[in-house]
Amino acid sequence: MRYQKGASYIAILIAIIGFAFMVKIAIAVWGPYLDDHLIDQQIEAQLKDGPKNLSPARFAEEVDKRLLMNNIRDLGFQDVAQMTNVDGIQVKKDYEIRKPFLLNIDIVLKFEKSFDQSSVQAK
Numbered sequence: 001m002r003y004q005k006g007a008s009y010i011a012i013l014i015a016i017i018g019f020a021f022m023v024k025i026a027i028a029v030w031g032p033y034l035d036d037h038l039i040d041q042q043i044e045a046q047l048k049d050g051p052k053n054l055s056p057a058r059f060a061e062e063v064d065k066r067l068l069m070n071n072i073r074d075l076g077f078q079d080v081a082q083m084t085n086v087d088g089i090q091v092k093k094d095y096e097i098r099k100p101f102l103l104n105i106d107i108v109l110k111f112e113k114s115f116d117q118s119s120v121q122a123k
Helices: 009-049 056-069 117-122
Strands: 081-085 089-102 105-116
Touching: 009 056, 009 089, 009 105, 009 117, 056 081, 056 089, 105 117
Parallel strands: none
Antiparallel strands: 081 089, 089 105
């Protein structure tokens, strides 16, 4: 028992470096996931509020306005989603984001989701 002294300086340093690495990952990933969640909310809100006969171009304009109001300025709706209008609007969101992480290492985040106006309005 008299030789036990607790954690060494090296163990504490490794723990601090590990914690800093985890915080750096969380900071790099948090923003795009939050933006994607807001995009999903705005698409669903526009599908719920909009009429069934709305043209895809007009739908894209309305969603772009909603995204600008929510301070999502680096992603345009036309860049992240494709729309069709057959028995209501269907939106297929499919995009990826590359974030620089450490030196020449990037984090790639891929987001995919489909929306259908009739199923969103039924909720």
